Amino acid sequence: MAGVVATLLSSQAFAAGQCGMSSARQAFDVQGLKSELMVTALSCNVQDRYNAFVEKFRPDLTAQEVALNSYFRTTYGRGAQTAHDDYITQLANAQSERGLKAGVAFCQQRVSMFDEVAVLENATDLGGYAEAKDIVQPASYETCAAPSSLNHPARVRHIRAVRSSHKG
Template structure:
């Protein structure tokens, strides 16, 4: 059976679909078959909401749990700002980005100051250089992720802008960057594959 699957280019999913079609064809009664629409484009968070904070480089630097939470929140906000900027430039969505920045400018600026403080505390005089390197690496990684999405990226980014622009307060923005991305619905192929013997 394995060699037959290989020759036809069928995996478990193809075999399961083929068997289901044979079973339907052999029925004397016409059974209605549900036509499944293709899964919708992903919505919700397009980008990871949690940005990994650079590790502490000195044993002398200690943070309380509350300080860690404040730093993580600031990094998440700056990460979202960076990702939305890439989308704005790549997908000609500058108007949405400008609205986001105008709406949340004081809160984003406060997050930027918290992030600046983290790098100052971590690196002293070299902190600014480390922060510049971090911001560049973050943007590069987000650009690579955007390219990997191909033609879906702008559609996904529109969904992210729609969600962000529905937020009304800094507290809403904080919750938005703290929440995990919603679960994506299982595709027909993965469901068929999981149920195949």
């Protein structure tokens, strides 16, 4: 299982390097950051700081959510909402597991992210910050752009990866 996850994450990094920053890639990065901050807020009892982050970046977070929805609609068609919901659930679970493994150190390491995002000024800053952070993602997605067909190889790889991860 660990080998599969490492392969998926390295393929995600490879894809990001190949295509640079796309709207889909940025949407995944920002969603990962938002989720990481939410897990941190709940785990470390700093919900007020999370609420301040959401309030400050509400238009940018909404725009990234629209881009993410577009990616899932284009990639998964009628199954878009289910795939999106699965992604969000897997993302929160992966980040929560990381927090549990880190124990007390998790809050010491992650609460400072709220100070870092507080000084960001705009959507460009937010996207760059999200890209640069070590944010756990549950699986690799083709994020250069959504494929034009539901039979796209990235979708097949994703389905195989998800099926493989459920066997272990």
